[in-house]
Amino acid sequence: MNEMSYDIAVIGGGCAGMAAACAAKEAGAGRVLILERASWLGGVLRQCIHNGFGIHQFQEDLTGTEYAGRLIQMTKEAGIDVLTDTTVLQISKERTILAVNRNGLIRIQAGALLIATGCRERPRGALAIPGTRPAGVMTAGTAQRFLNLEGYLPGKEIVILGSGDIGLIMARQFILEDVDVKAVAEILPYSSGLTRNIVQCIEDFQIPLYYNTTVTRIEGEKRVTGVVLSKVDEKRRPIPGTERFLCCDSLILSVGLIPENELLWQAGVPMDPGTGGAIVDDTYQSAVPGIFACGNALHVHDLADYVVQESQKAGRSAALWVKEQPKDSAPLIHVQAGNGVRGLVPQKIRAGSAAVSLQFRPAARYQDCRIAVYSDDRIIFQKKERILTPGEMYSIHLKGTCFEKDLKVQVEP
Amino acid sequence: MLEYDVIVIGAGVSGACTARELSRFKLKTAVLEKAPDLCAGASKGNSATVHSGHDAAYGTKKALYNVLGNKMYDRLCQELCVPFQRNGTYVFAVTDHDMDELARLKENADRNQVPGVRLLSYPELIRQSPGWSPKVKGALFAPTGGVVCPYSLVFALCANAAENGVDFYRNTEVCGIRKEGGRFFIHTGCGDFSSKYIFNCAGVYADDMNNFVSSRKIRIIPRKGSHIILDKKLAPYVDATLCQPPSVLPGGGHTKGMGLMPTDGGTVLLGCEAVDIGDKTDVSTTRQGLDEILSYFETSWRFLPQSRYFPEFPKNLIIGAFSSVRPHPDTDDFILGEAPDAPGFINIAGFESPGITAAPAVAKDLVRDSAERFGWEPNPGFNPIRKTEKPFREMTEEEMEEAIRQDPDYGKIVCRCEQVTRAEVLRAIRDPLGARTVNEVKMRTRAGMGRCQGGFCSPEIVSILAQELRIPMNQVTLCGAGSEILGKESCLEESQEEKEGSGA
Structure with a gap:
């Protein structure tokens, strides 16, 4: 059996995987590997020949294929190792990966593991x-x-x-x-x-x-x-x-789309039935230290740009985690999805985090409503919205050191 | 005109068992199957259960052969390399009326000489199988109940029969049979055959076959049953077949009762309801049928041990549903043996549940009787063992390494949900009785049977089939001519070709 070790191993070479790998490398991670089961990087973007990609990320209107091309170029330039035609069969909580390709089985020990396996269709x-x-x-x-x-x-x-x-x-x-x-x-x-x-x-x-x-x-x-x-x-x-x-x-x-998380599920990583993805904190780390998740495997996104933004954050966190190897994780506070809120990510926040974005989907279509975030009973964020629809993900950016007590997010009339 | 000693009509479980039994004798044998593939009828769509025989009414052929067939399964599956597990069956009771029903079943089981059947009180039940709701009063436990993959079994039986000299003709529908000068003349859509003997294993069409040659008409009523398939995430919590006595169910008596069945592949089946229909080809599921299963499980889920892990019926684990039409005889019992006015024409008809279980015993008895009567000589070259490759997903790491060393295609996973490799797909196509369609690849390898239901692998399977059969992708079918998966080529592609054409 071929044995390898990497500082960071990313499972999935779609836009989430590539963005996470590049960001990790940029943040100082040593050896970074992407494992991809298809013969090419790019994931589902390869077949998205329509435009509308990249407006936030590249300030250009690109097709999905062009968008994937940009990320593939960045991945190459960043010096990231890539194994295509390689399927991961199993992962462990200790971050070992068992993968297979035409050369045989490969066992990889990863410093940190990023799950960017995307989603499948119902x-x-x-x-x-x-x-x-x-x-x-x-x-x-x-x-x-x-x-x-x-x-x-x-x-x-x-x-x-x-x-x-x-x-x-x-x-x-x-x-x-x-x-x-x-x-x-x-x-x-x-x-x-x-x-x-x-x-x-x-x-x-x-x-x-x-x-x-x-x-x-x-x-x-x-x-x-x-x-x-x-x-x-x-x-x-x-x-x-x-x-x-x-x-x-x-x-x-x-x-409908279902996050593809059979590997996490088999390894016994705690999952959120609401999102279909892992339960993560604001660094996108799951409840198992050193295992991170991002992109559509974590929760289904609307735009590739949002996937990339989130995955970059996850990649940076993973690089930092490998560098610092924190022995004790910070105390976590819970973020609860209240009325009208579905698929809330992250589900937990490290106490003392400086800035946090919360994302969710409205449970139904709402008109003239208010989004409110409570810390205990105190409102720490509110915003009026004319129309909310489950088709569009909602983001809340919270700043300040207000994260000591459990939070609750809800949609109010 | 193709001449044979024996012709078997139908390649379901009864035809396949019969063909293999016939290959023990020095005979020129052929199997004619109307569908594009083997195992295309009732043998494909059922509960995959090897019944213990506790509920088949005492004194019937069903009861006799159920118990005999069940006993043959260990050896048969060992010889054919087919996974088989005796996981046992629990019939549980929630009312006093159910308990009376269990007592009746116990008595029936004892008369049928089903080994090891026990009536368990609630405390005994939870000692043996923890987690049952305290609302359950008790259960009947039949330890010899088991699970087999019916199409793996039929494919293996046919492959072994073929290795021992039996010819198989698929896409060959029998349209007429006449007897002349001691031989049968069989007219099919693909040419004519003649034989001295016929085994009628034609499933729902067995009445048509019989009625071609016999004035003792038989009648087969198509009886439709449906199942719902649940994701294998449930599998770790399902280690036995669980059902309630049929009499307590709406429309009950028709089925063996609504139940929850583990399968060899790891998915879990729910079902089945049963309803008599007019159309032998109608394998569509109906809203009413599926709702009947769902509403049963929504209300009864709380009784089952699985409710400890899934407090509510896990509707989100549904990955599919199917129906099939079973051949229900109007006599209610199997119709076995020679048609009285057509010597040499042997029926295995009305072969509904417990047909899968009974088939090995029925085939053995009927072929042995015929051999004695007609003086067939044993085939000294008969080899009961069918060697087959272990599926990749069941291999140890060492076995995987070795398989990939010998054939790198084992290192390319095509179906991610069921971990089926390119090597296995290619073998399924290249085998002597190989797959020609996407469904045939699915039945042989499980590619497309998992939770994405072929969403990811179907393009790869279509592409491999196209390459292997040397046809364009849009001629690849789901299940034979007329079921092409794709339409015409993209017009963007065409306009590009036009451009290239005009340039040249």
């Missing part, structure tokens, strides 16, 4: 949509990969279930490819995607978008021949009598 099975199981049902990201990396369309007449960002982006691309997009159905009364994608990908192309609507049956023996759409009530239950058959040969699903 499949049809998880929704338990009744009906047959024909060809022609696939997730939006898989369709994107088939189209942009292999050059094949999923079909001729498409219905999209869910209004997640990838589904919206693909709706537009299908139209540009001269494919009939019959409808986008969203079970909620609002989209879970970014407003800009609703406007640029759906409204501009006059694609019918039905809210409070879901697919209640898939038909077709070998290949999809159609789907049944039904209206749903406020509890998301299909309303009998509202069924409508739509003829199509493909059903594309964009019904």
Whole structure:
């Protein structure tokens, strides 16, 4: 078995992994390694040929592929070691990694371990949509990969279930490819995607978008021949009598992303069922010393830029942790998600931290509301907002030495 | 016209067991399967349970062969290198009425001579299997209940039969059979066959086959059952099959009861409901069927030991659902043996649950009887052992290293959720009875069966299949002609080609 040791090992070579690795190196980390299971760095950005990337990070409007290219260039220049076509099979709480590639097994001892494994799409099975199981049902990201990396369309007449960002982006691309997009159905009364994608990908192309609507049956023996759409009530239950058959040969699903954390889960690192990622402090360190998490593996982000910002912070923290090897971790205070707050990160803050950003998603759509952060019963932050939607992540930047008592974040009318 | 001594119609579990038993004799044997792949019908979509036989009604063929078949499983699976585990079955009671039902089952089990069946009081139950809710009154425990992967079993049986000389014809649907001059003439969509003997293992279509040659008509009713699949995260907490007696369930008697079943692959099955339908091809799941399973588990979850770790029914662990159509005989019992007015035509019909369990014993008995009657000679070259490679995910580190040294494709993981390597996918395709479709690769390797349900690996599988079969990616199918996964090429690609074309 090939044995290696690195100051920092990053699992995942997408934008989170590359950004974290570069930032760690810049912060003075010695040897840094990225492990990537695909044959190339870049993760899902490789297949994102649409624009809208990099406005915050590079002050330019780039495609996902160009954005990945920039990060790959930075990774090369930073002198970071990269192992592609290498799959991590297992990690331990002591930060050893068991990985495999065509040369055999590799055991790596890491000073600090960064988990940047991204997320996966929720499949049809998880929704338990009744009906047959024909060809022609696939997730939006898989369709994107088939189209942009292999050059094949999923079909001729498409219905999209869910209004997640990838589904919206693909709706537009299908139209540009001269494919009939019959409808986008969203079970909620609002989209879970970014407003800009609703406007640029759906409204501009006059694609019918039905809210409070879901697919209640898939038909077709070998290949999809159609789907049944039904209206749903406020509890998301299909309303009998509202069924409508739509003829199509493909059903594309964009019904949510799930952080990919099987490695952390197997190693027994405490997880947050709310985010699907590890429970971390404001340095993005998990409850296991020396294991850090960032990017979509920690919680699902809206923009690659936000992933990069967060991952840079995580990379710097990991470098610092390796350098200082703190014996005792600082006391932690809890950040509680109150009413209207979902997927809050970080879940803990080191007492005495100087500045902290909290991120969360509103639990529903809110109008004319207030975001408030309490320390015990005392309000330490508040801001009025006209509209909040679960499709857009909300960030709060807190400064000052106010972090001694547990915090609570909530959305108030 | 292809001539054989024996033709087996159907490559489900009964056909596969029969084919392997026939290969013990000096016979020219062929198996005809209508579907593109082996194990495409009821043998594919079931609870993967090797039943103990406690609930099959005493005196029936089902009961007899259930118990006999169960006993054969250890050796059979050892010979074929198929994972099999006797994890035991608990039938639990929450009411006095259930307890009466358990007493009745116990009596039935004893008459069936099922080994080791015990009635456990609540204290006895939790001593043996901790964590059951105090609302549970007791349970029947059948230690010989087990779990097998039904399609791994069928593939292994067929591979072993093929190694011992049996020919397999897939995509070969029998459209008619007539008997003339002591031989059967079998008309199929891909040419004609003739044989002296036929074993009818045609599942839901066994009545059609029988009725071609016999005036003693039989009738098979398609009975649909559905299961829900849960993520293997639950697996560490499920070490036995758990169910409630069928009589307490809505629409009960049709199934063996709603249950929670571990599987060989680590996922956990919930099911199943059962409903008689008209259409033998209808394997769609229905809202009503899935809701029936879900609502049962939502209310009964609190009784189960798993509720200690997952206080609420873990709906978020659902990764899939499937239905299949089982061949329910209108007589309610297996229809076995020679059709009285068609000598040489042997039925294994109405082979619903416990068919998987009973199949080895039924095939053995019927083939042995035929051999005696028709004077078949043993095949001295018969080798019962099927060697197979261990799946990568089950290898030790040393075995992984060695496998990669011999074939570097073992070092490339294609399906991340189930840790299936490129080497295993290639072997599944290149095997003599190899995979031609994405579903066939999935059934042989588990690639695409995990929590992402093929989201990540399907592009890779499609690409490997395209390379191996030397076809464009958009001719690769999910499950045979008509189920192409992709449409036409991107028009951006085309316009580029046009440009290149005009330039030249």
